[in-house]
Amino acid sequence: MDFLLHPATWLLALDWGIRIVALAWIPVRSAPAAARSWLLLVGFLPLLGLPLYLAFGHPWLSRERRERQANASRVIAERQQPLARLRWTPHDDSIADDIARLCERTGDFMPMGGNAIALEDDYAASLQALLADIAAARFEVHLLYYLMFDDAVGDAVADALAEAARRGVHCRLLLDDVGAKRGLRAYAPRLRAAGVDVRAMLAGGLAWRRSARMDLRNHRKLAVIDRRIGHTGSQNLAAPGFVPGFPNREVVARVQGPVVAQLGAIFASDWYIETGEVLAVPEQPPDAAGTSPAQLLPSGPAYPFANARNAVVALAQRARRRLVVATPYFVPDDATLDALEIAALSGIEVQLILSRSNNQRLTRWAQDSYLDALLEAGVKVALHRPRFLHAKHLSVDDEIALVGSINLDIRSFALNAELGLLCYDPAVVAQLRRIEAHCLADAEHLDAAAWRQRPHWRRSVSGIARLADSFL
Known part of the structure; x- marks a missing residue:
């Protein structure tokens, strides 16, 4: 014994x-x-x-954070009830009707008409538009971003906020504690000294134990100026080459009209979830500024459903002629992969735009393993070059455009707080089509037969990396 x-x-x-x-x-x-x-x-x-x-292993959030998200959703629903006159109603049985109802039930916000939406894929131009709007602010600036670096862009944004605060503008800056670690360290002390209220979201280090699983992050990017101008998309507060060798290409929407109130509500919700402070929110949204119907779709582990994943799958399932998806990280779950394959097999033109360069090698290896089945089903796959395509957007036929922070990977679907802007306007879709065309014009278009001939060792590495899809 x-x-x-x-x-x-x-x-x-x-x-x-x-x-x-x-x-x-x-x-x-x-x-x-x-x-x-x-x-x-x-x-x-x-x-x-x-x-x-x-x-x-488990997307754990504290009970306090979940309860605060539920409270925020309840307040958003109550505040929208008196605004029924601003609701945009799509045609019955249209794609937009299905998607708008799904996104309202899961993400809280109703579709609202009367918006002006301009899409920008020039990095410097979108940054200058944000800085100009901050410089013209009269009473309030709210910024919420995943990443802020201590570089020329970070300097410019910090200077603009400090100057606005000195003019008496109430400025709040909400940054992810891990993604914006460098920006918080470099700018928070002097911005607070200038009167800017700076807060960190989802504290890193040992402090994570009080709030959430340590790798759950707030990946949203949005700005609200004077409650009448909004910015949202994929662009962070950093220079385009903040990852050496991978200068970013982005898409940002500058928005005016009633949907800006929804951006303001997202900021107020995240501020409340992080700090417990309830911000004053106006009873009435901004006046109409255009003719575009739009709707925000927030998602994240605090919601009871996988809002972003469900919307992407529903959009793919309802496409009738053409579906274009651009994402820097493509590690889909089974439902998303099946939806893309079925759409292509149904005769719909499905175009997937990925980045030829990628700053996450393991993700790139895993991504390659999904392309065999997609190419076999008839999905067109293009690898954009020479820049890192960090933009995240999707278009369905000529009816719907989706831009925001949502990657087509399991991390975005299940772990990160994300934000998407749905635009139900052919004119906005046409803007996005031009951006898609620019991406496709400078891309490597994969051939299914040639792709199958890649070395066996690459197939093996990709297959092994795919086993880690839930960790990426």
Whole structure:
């Protein structure tokens, strides 16, 4: 019986005990795809896999944050009831009718007409538009961004906010604590000294234990100036080359009209969730500034449904002629992959625009593994060059455009707080079509037969990387 006292016996028992507990516990707490990935890791490396699962395996949010999101959603619904006259009503049984109802039920906001929406894919031009709007602000500037770097763009934005605060403008800056770590360290002290209210979202380091799983991030990008002008899209507060060798290409929407109130509500909600402070929100949205119907779609782990994923799948399912999707990171779940394949097999022109360069190597390897089935189904795949295509946008026929911060990956769908702007206007879709055309004009278009001939070692690396899809 001496073997029972041997350390190797106890280690073996612990090893198999972890595997058995994981098999009983993980599938109950995780989606099937994520559970498979975690069980594979724990099965091979139990002593490493278990602590990693405890830290990263479940999109945990504190009860306080979930309750605050539920309170914010309730207030948004109540505030919209008296504004029924501003609701835009699409034609019955149209694509827009289906999508607008889905997004309102899951993301809280109704579609509103009377907006002016300008899409910009020139990095410098979109930045200058934001700086000009801050410089012209009279009473309020609210900025919420995932990333802010201590570079020329960060300097320009910080200077603009400090100057606005000195003019008496009430400025608030809400930044993700991890994504904007460098910006917070460089600018927060002097901005606070100038009168700007600077807060960090989802504290990193050991402080994460009080609020959420440590890798849950707020990935939104938005600005609201004087409650009448809004900016949202994929562009952060950083120079385009903040990742060396990967200068970014982005798309930003500058918005005027009633939907700006929805952007303001998102900022107020995130401010409340982070600080507990309730900001004053006007009873009436801005007056009509154009003719475009639009609707915001927020998503994230605090919501009961996968808002972004469900909207993308629904858009792909309802396309009738053409579907174009641009994303820098393509690690889809099964529902999204199936929707794209089925659309192409149904005879719809499906164009996927990815970036030829990528600043996340493991994600790029995993991404490659999905392209075989898509190309086989008839999906057209283009790799944009020479810049890093960081823009995230989607268009359906000539009816709907979606721009924002949502990547087509499991992280955006399940872990990050994201934001999308849905535009139900052929004129806005035409703007996005021109941007898509520019991306496609400077791209490598994949050939299915040639793609299948890539080296076996690349296929193997991609297949192995895909096993980590739930971690990316």
